[in-house]
Amino acid sequence: MNCAMLDRLREIVGAHGYYDRQEDLEPFLIDHRGLYRGATPLVLRPDDTAQVRAIMRLCNEHGIGVVPVGGNTGYCGAATPSADGSQIVLSMSRMRRIRSLDPQNGILIAEAGCVLADVQAAAASVDRLFPLSLGSEGSCQLGGNLSTNAGGTAVLRYGMMRDLVLGLEVVLPDGRLLEELAPLRKNNTGYDLRDLFIGAEGTLGVITAATCKLYARPAGHFTALVAVADPQAAVELLSKLRSTSGDAVSTFELMPRIALELVCRHIPPLTDPFAQAYPWYVLLEIGIHWRDPEVRAAIDTELLAVLDAAAPLDTVVAANETQREIFWRIRESIPAAQRREGVSIKHDISVPTSELPRFITEASERITRIAPEGRIVAYGHLGDGNLHFNVSGPGGNADDDLLRHAADIQRSVHDLIAAYAGSFSAEHGIGQLKRDELLRYKNPVAVELMRSLKRTLDPGRIMNPGKILQDC
Ligand code: 2HG
Ligand code: ZN
Structure with missing residues (x-):
C-alpha cells in the first residue's frame, strides 16, 4: 500500500476519522485473548455509511484487504489484521447512532458501532428489552454481535443475534449498498440475504446498521443460584422449569465448583453465596411481567415448589436487585478468573x-x-x-x-x-483460530457452498481476507 493510497483513504474520513500513530494502532493489532498479533498502517474510523462505501470502492479497485472491527472482544481472532501489514482496519466505533426507536412496533434501528449496553439502554428508555446479553456488553458492538452471530446468556428464551434482527444495511465489497432495514416481521420475497451476512465475520461485506427486535421488559426477575449434584440433575430441573413457566426461563447457566472457586480467588469482593461447597451450580433466571405483588408472590411460590420438588442440594433466591447482580457477576467473571489463574x-x-x-x-x-x-x-x-x-x-x-x-x-x-x-x-465463530477445524469437521458440501458464496460476493478477496476460509 503506497503513501498516495493511504492519503486517499485518509481523505475519505477526514482529520478525526483515522489512526496512524503506532500507539493508537496498537489496540487494534492484538485480539482479546492475545493469541494473534497483526500489523496495519491505518485504522479508518468512518462516520457514516457513505464513507464506508467510498472506502470499500477504493479498496476494491486497488485490491486492499479490509478488516472490520467492533469492540474487539471476539474469541477467534476474526478482527485482527494479518501480520504482513497489507490490510487496513475499519473500526465502526464512530457509527454509533440509534437511528430510530419504535416501542409500538417493537423495533430499534442502530448503527453497527453502537456498544451493546447502549442499545440495551435505548430499548429500556422506552420500556422495552433488547435481550442480547453478554459478559462483554459494556464494550462489544452491535456490528460485531451481528458478524459473529453472538449468543450469550439469554439465548434460551430469546435466541441468538440472528433471531433478534429484522433487517440489515450492508456495504458490499465493491461499495454497493444493500439496504434492507424495513422493519417487517414477514417478508418472503426470495433468498434471505440478511442471514448470509450474520455470522460471516466480516468476510462478505460490512454491516453498517441493523433493525433489531425489541421485547416486553420484565417488571422483575426470579433469579436463583441452585446447587445440584451433577449436570443430569440440572438438565431435569431445566425441563421442569420450562414446562411450569411456559418456556419463560431466559438463563440457565451451569457452573462447576472449580469455576466458583476461581471467581472467589481472583475477583474480589465476590464470595461463595453458600455456606458449604457443592459440586455443581446453576444460575437461573425467569423474567416476571406481572407487577401486582400478589400475582408476583403466587408465581414465586409456584417456582419455588418446582425447585423444591427437584430436590437440589441447596438454593439461594436473589432477594433483591443487589443480590441478583452479585449472582450475575459471579457467572460473568468466570472467563476473567480463569484467565488470571x-x-x-x-x-x-x-x-x-x-x-x-x-x-x-x-x-x-x-x-x-x-x-x-x-x-x-x-x-x-x-x-x-x-x-x-x-x-x-x-x-x-x-x-x-x-x-x-x-x-x-x-x-x-x-x-x-x-x-x-x-x-x-x-457461539464464538471461526475467525483464524478454527479455520482448520472447519475444514476437518464441517460437511464438505457446505464448505464448497461457502467458498462459492465468498467468490461471488467478494471476487476481489478484500473482505477480511484469511478469516473463516483461508484460501478464499
Ligand atoms: C462466556 O460464556 C463466554 O462467558 C466466554 O462465551 C467463554 O471464556 C470462555 O471460554
Ligand atoms: Zn459463552
Whole structure:
C-alpha cells in the first residue's frame, strides 16, 4: 500500500476519522485473548455509511484487504489484521447512532458501532428489552454481535443475534449498498440475504446498521443460584422449569465448583453465596411481567415448589436487585478468573441439552487420560446445549505441561463432539483460530457452498481476507 493510497483513504474520513500513530494502532493489532498479533498502517474510523462505501470502492479497485472491527472482544481472532501489514482496519466505533426507536412496533434501528449496553439502554428508555446479553456488553458492538452471530446468556428464551434482527444495511465489497432495514416481521420475497451476512465475520461485506427486535421488559426477575449434584440433575430441573413457566426461563447457566472457586480467588469482593461447597451450580433466571405483588408472590411460590420438588442440594433466591447482580457477576467473571489463574485450553461446543451430561463425563475421561494435570472448568449455557469445556493448567511452571498436550486435547474433544454430531464452535465463530477445524469437521458440501458464496460476493478477496476460509 503506497503513501498516495493511504492519503486517499485518509481523505475519505477526514482529520478525526483515522489512526496512524503506532500507539493508537496498537489496540487494534492484538485480539482479546492475545493469541494473534497483526500489523496495519491505518485504522479508518468512518462516520457514516457513505464513507464506508467510498472506502470499500477504493479498496476494491486497488485490491486492499479490509478488516472490520467492533469492540474487539471476539474469541477467534476474526478482527485482527494479518501480520504482513497489507490490510487496513475499519473500526465502526464512530457509527454509533440509534437511528430510530419504535416501542409500538417493537423495533430499534442502530448503527453497527453502537456498544451493546447502549442499545440495551435505548430499548429500556422506552420500556422495552433488547435481550442480547453478554459478559462483554459494556464494550462489544452491535456490528460485531451481528458478524459473529453472538449468543450469550439469554439465548434460551430469546435466541441468538440472528433471531433478534429484522433487517440489515450492508456495504458490499465493491461499495454497493444493500439496504434492507424495513422493519417487517414477514417478508418472503426470495433468498434471505440478511442471514448470509450474520455470522460471516466480516468476510462478505460490512454491516453498517441493523433493525433489531425489541421485547416486553420484565417488571422483575426470579433469579436463583441452585446447587445440584451433577449436570443430569440440572438438565431435569431445566425441563421442569420450562414446562411450569411456559418456556419463560431466559438463563440457565451451569457452573462447576472449580469455576466458583476461581471467581472467589481472583475477583474480589465476590464470595461463595453458600455456606458449604457443592459440586455443581446453576444460575437461573425467569423474567416476571406481572407487577401486582400478589400475582408476583403466587408465581414465586409456584417456582419455588418446582425447585423444591427437584430436590437440589441447596438454593439461594436473589432477594433483591443487589443480590441478583452479585449472582450475575459471579457467572460473568468466570472467563476473567480463569484467565488470571493461568493458561487454559478452550472449547466452545454444543450438543442437544439432554446429551450434555454424558458428553461431560466422556470428554472429562479423555482429558484425564491425555493430561491428568489439567483441571476441567466446564461451564456455560446448559439451556442452549452449549458448554465452554475449558481446561486450566495446574498453575505455575507446570502450566507448560498442559500446553504440550494442547493439540491432543483439542483433537480429542472435537472428535468426540463430531461423534455426537455436535458443533465445535457453538457461539464464538471461526475467525483464524478454527479455520482448520472447519475444514476437518464441517460437511464438505457446505464448505464448497461457502467458498462459492465468498467468490461471488467478494471476487476481489478484500473482505477480511484469511478469516473463516483461508484460501478464499
Ligand atoms: C462466556 O460464556 C463466554 O462467558 C466466554 O462465551 C467463554 O471464556 C470462555 O471460554
Ligand atoms: Zn459463552
